[in-house]
Amino acid sequence: MTATNGGPTPASDTAGARPGAGTDPARGDTVSAVVRQWRAVHPELDTGPMEVIGRINRCAALLQQAEDAPLRRAGLSRAEFDLLGALRRTGHELTPGELARETFSSGAAVTKRVKQLTERGLVERRGDTRDRRVAHLRLTDAGRDLVDGILPEQLAYETAVLSVLDRDGQGELAGLLAELLSRLEGRIGALRA
Amino acid sequence: MTATNGGPTPASDTAGARPGAGTDPARGDTVSAVVRQWRAVHPELDTGPMEVIGRINRCAALLQQAEDAPLRRAGLSRAEFDLLGALRRTGHELTPGELARETFSSGAAVTKRVKQLTERGLVERRGDTRDRRVAHLRLTDAGRDLVDGILPEQLAYETAVLSVLDRDGQGELAGLLAELLSRLEGRIGALRA
DNA sequence: AGCATGTGTTTTACTCGTAAAACAGTATGG
């Protein structure tokens, strides 16, 4: 996660797991240990939210770390792959600004990545004829082939990692996350407590 | 999320939950839009894993971004708070190495953070009497008070954010994540596909 | 004891991301 980047975040395990629910992992995850520590120090606090947020953060950190390996073999960072992927999946040219929004990163970061990817022959740039401030970016054949080569590998890998959950579990998880996410995205910025 | 990092670390890839911009409330989350794009371009691929991994990444990024605000008001980055929190919740002194493991970061990063936090009077250092290589770190009173002041605020904030899911939903989500996480942590490194 | 080896921590060199300023060009209102 960050952590930040690599960020691990405090986590916890309170009552999260319902009784009797199927598998009962021999031992808890790291988050549950952290939550236990907090509860010992501050018994008056409701550590419930840590059980969810801490685990989301930790899962994200582990999954990203694991997925980076295959990517690096192709000589790409995750941010670079995200950029190429955005161009590939939209299927058309994008401006730097659109690319920034699409990949949730700053314009400056996109400028730098595009520069490198262009030098590597994976992306091409073309100026807009009407508005000379804007550029249009597209994948080269090499860029498209690279993405198309990596993607199935990446998906197969993800499938393997997630197979620790059964099909129903994955479906439930995806559903709950979709609900959480759609509501978070809906009111983003609203809760700046 | 870098997250890390100033802010949210870019989330990630394949499953890359990354569409941008606009909130498109009524219809699903941004991840489902991305998945739809990929399926249009590569109908033969099973995009299932993206629905889970992409959402975990995106949720992590949004939650971290949201939680950073309250932290910054206290003049701390998430990484710094993690470090102070580790000292607070364990209740005893930790060496730099232990702190690195506890916060899932590199020793070098811990060295730098401890240096800053010590200068700010939040952390104290003491050398080990037997083994002069090691140091023991502990919170100062100011450091402890800072953590104890922030924590309830942070938890209240998390509770508010998660309230978009009902109690059962939160419990189910925590349970599924706990299962996934404990298995990922169990076999981490095993799947370096 | 003396030296090779191992461990805990810090330093160094470098990458990458960001925020804010700088650029470059477009659109508008008088």
Added chain:
DNA sequence: CCATACTGTTTTACGAGTAAAACACATGCT
């Protein structure tokens, strides 16, 4: 038109993290 404000992109200055090397010390072998 021409000044002004605005938008899209790039540049600049800097902060934070990492890996690998450097340190500093401890330990074990002979």
